[in-house]
């Protein structure tokens with residue numbers, strides 16, 4: 001039929017792979033990755049003509065994950081692995097113009113027994129390191145890293161006041177509440193070509209840990225005094241701004257910070273107060289929650 005436009009991509013989602021590296025001294029290092037691949041490729045005849053001769057089978061994509069994991073003889077960051085995979089698809093197949101690789105790393109952490117790091121023992125942590133890498137045939141690169149599931153809470157130094165009051169408003173102004181959220185952050189690096197990424201081993205892993213630390217330091221403030229949060233919005237902005245001012249190879253940051261409510265708990269009967277809230281007993285909730293998100297990027301200089 002005439003007058004139709006088609007945009008298409010195909011890939012394999014949620015390919016799980018684990019890789020172990022063993023040092024000569026007997027220490028083991030391991031990662032577990034959940035890999036999703038999406039290819040932009042010239043295989044239009046599969047859609048229009050029942051001709052699969054230009055299709056990279058998604059089963060082959062899955063096997064490629066295992067083969068590339070095997071090839072990585074040295075430990076590497078999740079970002080580097082994503083770049084290697086994406087590079088393979090755009091360089092190996094004439095048909096593939098662009099490869100998009102998303103990976104979530106499972107937070108296995110080395111255990112400490114009696115204060116000693118264990119050589120080959122790991123336990124599951126909480127927040128997850130994520131990445132999205134897009135590589136074009138030309139070598140053009142987009143690289144975004146992130147963290148998801150970073151649950152943080154502080155029991156004071158948070159309030160919310162001065163908001164719009166109307167006939168439906170019941171929420172009182174407060175300068176004393178629990179602030180809890182589960183941060184999903186992603187930050188885009190300014191590297192725009194596969195030929196100019198940092199060569200330092202585990203560079204992006206180190207960056208991930210540093211960005212996470214800046215996010216948390218800003219959320220909590222210093223250990224003794226903390227820092228007052230007038231709203232989730234303000235704290236989110238401070239966190240994103242701190243990342244951009246600290247890391248010059250980060251060009252934008254996106255933060256999602258649901259406001260997870262801990263409700264003041266009061267219980268009373270007609271003639272008896274059973275529990276009177278005095279900033280002590282709360283009702284923790286999952287839903288509904290506030291949903292607050294923003295992106296912050298540098299305004300390109302006119303020079």
Ligand SMILES: O=c1[nH]c(=O)c2[nH]c(=O)[nH]c2[nH]1
Nearest residue numbers: 160171230231232233259290
């Ligand atoms: O930090 C907050 N931001 C809001 O937008 C909001 N809305 C609300 O009911 N409580 C809060 N808290």
